[in-house]
Amino acid sequence: MSKYAPLEFTVPEPASRPGDDADFSDIDIPLAGTVRRPPIDVSPSEIKDLSSTMIRVLRRDGAAVGPWAQEGIDDLLLTGLRSMMRTRAFDERMMTLQRQGKTSFYMKCTGEEAIAVGHQLALSPGDMNFPTYRQQGLLIAQEYPLTDMICQILSNERDPLKGRQLPVLYSSKKHGFFSISGNLGTQFIHAVGWAMASAISGDTKIASGWIGDGSTAENDFHSALVNASVYKPPVVLNVVNNQWAISSFRGIAGGDEATFAERAHGYDIASLRVDGNDLMAVLAVSDWAIERARRGHGPTLIEWVTYRVAPHSTSDDPSKYRPREESDAWPLGDPVIRLKNHLVQRSLWSEERHSQAEAEFEDEIRTAAREAEEFGVMGEGSSARDLFEDVFKEMPPYLREQRQKLGV
């Protein structure tokens, strides 16, 4: 009847599902050291190519190469390695606590440690992160007290958030760590607003916003980019592309044919795509974007390419939706091992020191956990009185009445 064939509806599918072999052949990975490093005041339109490639520093053999390789940062690299290792050890310990029924819920960042750790090391005191639930590295890299973190996870008497938040949704203004929302994406525009405020106030502080690949689909991603585009505030917009959003792969967020970094083009925002499992690349690109922002050259969006090795959370079983061995096949490797290899090659580190450090961190965290558990687990020690505090600055009479009704 019609000269046109019936239309078809297509839904993108990941390259592999449970039972298939893992397949990452669709991910193009340029050799380390091959991507140029533009000046920090470059105009966004001049670096569009940098959103479609991948900035990498650490070569497979451990050498640091190319224009993004920084020198004279040995101490920083050692700190980075330690922070990544501590983050990983922390995650492992917390999983154990969850299995022991001491907390209801936990979320690991295994395989993604380089991103938060490296970025935090590039920030300055007073700068503000607007994180998601997978940036524990931001706190751990700056010596936030592990006991406090665990008290929050256990929702106990010493929980800095007084039992009000789900485990892992930390908040610490002092550590430049904005209160994590359980609602995805909302913080991205907060980061932009905070950065606008810094500029309005003639300050020199910058904001760093965080979002997952899946959450870029949320509308707040757009409001953040539109406002960043219009006012050019000092903000770094980090997209952590770990390939998965619970059970849906990056293609369900429209990140299959175009990269997430390319989203920035239409907004005249500088953007870079980076190997997120390469701590040296993370440090160098973070430095670049932070300096660009702080010098008044405006926002940068960074796509950090990585892989969510862990289940989404302790409530998730990824073997239901992706090949079990997918994470082993992940072509960018393990960020801890890659940095270790570099440092060992340069004799700044050794296998023995690595094992020692592992033991040391395990110990440190076990001690912190023990200390924290003394104040209760699974909500023990939280006070019903706290239920009514902080709804407002001053408790209005009707809330006082409700508290009385509860008898606390």
Place this chain on the structure above:
Amino acid sequence: MSKYAPLEFTVPEPASRPGDDADFSDIDIPLAGTVRRPPIDVSPSEIKDLSSTMIRVLRRDGAAVGPWAQEGIDDLLLTGLRSMMRTRAFDERMMTLQRQGKTSFYMKCTGEEAIAVGHQLALSPGDMNFPTYRQQGLLIAQEYPLTDMICQILSNERDPLKGRQLPVLYSSKKHGFFSISGNLGTQFIHAVGWAMASAISGDTKIASGWIGDGSTAENDFHSALVNASVYKPPVVLNVVNNQWAISSFRGIAGGDEATFAERAHGYDIASLRVDGNDLMAVLAVSDWAIERARRGHGPTLIEWVTYRVAPHSTSDDPSKYRPREESDAWPLGDPVIRLKNHLVQRSLWSEERHSQAEAEFEDEIRTAAREAEEFGVMGEGSSARDLFEDVFKEMPPYLREQRQKLGV
């Protein structure tokens, strides 16, 4: 103290304000006929350049040139000219009605007529537009009864929308014209959803979504693009960039350094930027995008570059925020005059026929208005009973009771 200078906050400003000379020197206009015409199944990444230029067919001297110039469409061009003229005459008459206090409110599309008219002429019966308030041309180009339109504007006894909507917020399923929302942007994702439904149903119909430059900042713009990116449904996403959104210029929507067409790049959606005051370009590009969609090659975003000659609405006074003579300086000219020149040059039309047609349309519309006014003006003749209908398909008892209480 700090090695960094205090940050500064900047807000984009238009090139000229009241009292200044109009200035459009920042708008790059390529010569007509110089932009290539790719095949309809081209991949979005191969035509990124077409979002930063401007597809134009009608030369200043009236000739139609280049790969987008279509031949053998003389009748269509004449229909296009007439429809544009009728649209303009309609707007003028409605302004008069508003000044006479017969309607409370009106919105003109003066200077933008080519876009809706041209696009409608490229659509097929059964296709569905999701318009804004400035696409009256979609209805007028397909002989929607003017009396019905005016009855809606007068909110009278014969108002097809029973007095429930603000004037100009038409709805006509039969004419492929989705109910206009007073809330900006919401319809863009509806268009995508409708197109998804067409594909799911194995249909051959396409949807056409409409949004203004200012409204691209709304979050629904993003949800539309994300869903269009993921499912690649048969939809054309039209951005009418008329430079202004009430008092704010395109830069406040982030459309100053990047074009609105470029927004599509990060979503892997084909996009084209077009001279919206050139009916031949509108026809050709609409054809291309509609055919692309209908053949299953997915969505296209089109930025139509034009200028809002009229005040935002009858409640607006643009001399408060832009130079009074700005519209005369608009470099893309008047769509009616440009097409007229082309047709006259080709002897398909003449100044006399033009004047005759003007008189004819004025008459037609005056007659329609007179007819419509017989059914009441300014809400006269609307029924309070209609207040309670159509809240739901069946009126629930509590609404029946409320109607009784009102005594109608």
Place this chain on the structure above:
Amino acid sequence: MNMVEAIRDAMDIKLADDKNVVVFGEDVGFFGGVFRCTQGLQEKYGTSRVFDSPINESGIVGAGIGMAAYGLRPCVEIQFADYIYPAYDQIVSEAARLRYRSAGDFTAPITIRSPVGGGIFGGQTHSQSPEALFTHVSGLKTIIPSNPRDAKGLLISAIEDDDPVVFFEPKRLYNGPFDGHHERPASNWTKHPLGDVPDGHYTVPIGKASVFRPGRDLTILTYGTMVYVAEAAVNETGVDGEIIDLRTLLPLDIEAITASVQKTGRCMVLHEATLTSGFGAELCARVQETCFYHLEVPVERVTGWDTPYPHAQEWDYFPGPTRVGNALKAMMETV
């Protein structure tokens, strides 16, 4: 059958008998939903009928409205009701208004499913009960079933309804009736008569309450999880409460409510949502309008407090059987 299975069964039946029904939302496709409500449906009906959506709640509802305007009947999932707010504009300004503003020219028969309520230690963003934010919106119907049998029948009704329906599923009831005694072992639906779900197609009418437990002393107006909390409190206090399970909040079954309260002369309103401007306020207002001269004591609201839903203090927030029981006794003591 538990409530998850009942809900899945309803979608399964509608997918099978109406080719215009489509099901989508975050993680609902291959994976079958984080609460498994759509498990197996994609395999059975294909990716054109059951599929994953981007993480964009506004887009889920917005695209659904477009599909509905085309002629489909989308049944979409919002992963938690706490995440429905990004879609609020599409629900309120678009789905709810489309029929009215187009004088019936376009309609939006969309069903929006979403788990509500707390009791799963989910903190403030996995526990909310936002039903009152929808009952204020003209043009929407709001349903909250309390058991598998109603859930299936009401969900079929919702999908078949020609208007937009917000369908809230009390997540604490997915696996079993829950009476608020969180310290006791959880019970499950297999042992409960309302877990006995008829096969095949049937409907439970929208807008009709059910008398969950007849009684003479006092009427308890409630819905969702709180039905079982009310039951526990009645059993524990010996107050012979008549428990009305509203099932649909809008349109409200005012006849059933009035009949009961006029009989008992006392009325408690019970919900998990915060007190102020909760749906309980509307119930109070209606009851005192229709039963003023029958009321012996003021209508009493027992609800969550006017605070966000806390994490560790969940059971201090939750209006459990003790709090309900005390209120019941107090209401019976008042002269």
Place this chain on the structure above:
Amino acid sequence: MNMVEAIRDAMDIKLADDKNVVVFGEDVGFFGGVFRCTQGLQEKYGTSRVFDSPINESGIVGAGIGMAAYGLRPCVEIQFADYIYPAYDQIVSEAARLRYRSAGDFTAPITIRSPVGGGIFGGQTHSQSPEALFTHVSGLKTIIPSNPRDAKGLLISAIEDDDPVVFFEPKRLYNGPFDGHHERPASNWTKHPLGDVPDGHYTVPIGKASVFRPGRDLTILTYGTMVYVAEAAVNETGVDGEIIDLRTLLPLDIEAITASVQKTGRCMVLHEATLTSGFGAELCARVQETCFYHLEVPVERVTGWDTPYPHAQEWDYFPGPTRVGNALKAMMETV
């Protein structure tokens, strides 16, 4: 001074005395707002303090929250309350929750101004009164002034408040008190005592109602435009109604309400928003809780109907003086 001028004056004073105050929203910068509330402020304070925002309500509030977390005090405008829904998630999940979820570590002292109400022939998207959708949200304060003097003092209080405040401005009152007699010539504020606005800085406390008109027969609880409709109805019927102008809906001045209703024994609740789950429901519920034994007749709600706000039938929807007057008389006749 009219209400627009009073509101502008409040922002002017706060912009001058606190460098952390910033004002932004759609068209509020160079142009001064579609209702002219910010006219001249950009010229006076510069584009860093007063500026246009993109047309993205969620972004306006979201950026405002980020700024507030930094230490600023944003006072933002949503052009019409009908367009606040896209920002609903940012208001509910973020602004209202930030202090609580961070245990006071971060706060969001943001003021969200927006014109509400109908009576301007604006149709369903320029007329809504969505206040009840905010009073259900813990962590928010909601204000609706009814006159220039209160508007200025309350807006200064709102900007100085350390918590998020939703500040609704009845647009029909911008230019003059409006009693619902749309067929009569409009009056303006110059002739009204409450249009006499003090110079300089002063505050009207949040959470305190005012007795707009004392009376003995009956209490009318109302706010915004409806205050004048109540006054007209009282004058026209001769019922000696005590009109309480609530001014703040949350926190509610329950003491003032209780004192009045216990005195009069009769209570009408009057608002323009739709009936079901409107703020009137909460008022009914509270009144019957605190004044049950004083009430001689049921609390009566006179409100907009449960329909979208129509265009042509605006005055059939609007609860005008006739409808209010009839209800007043009926309430006095009931025994």
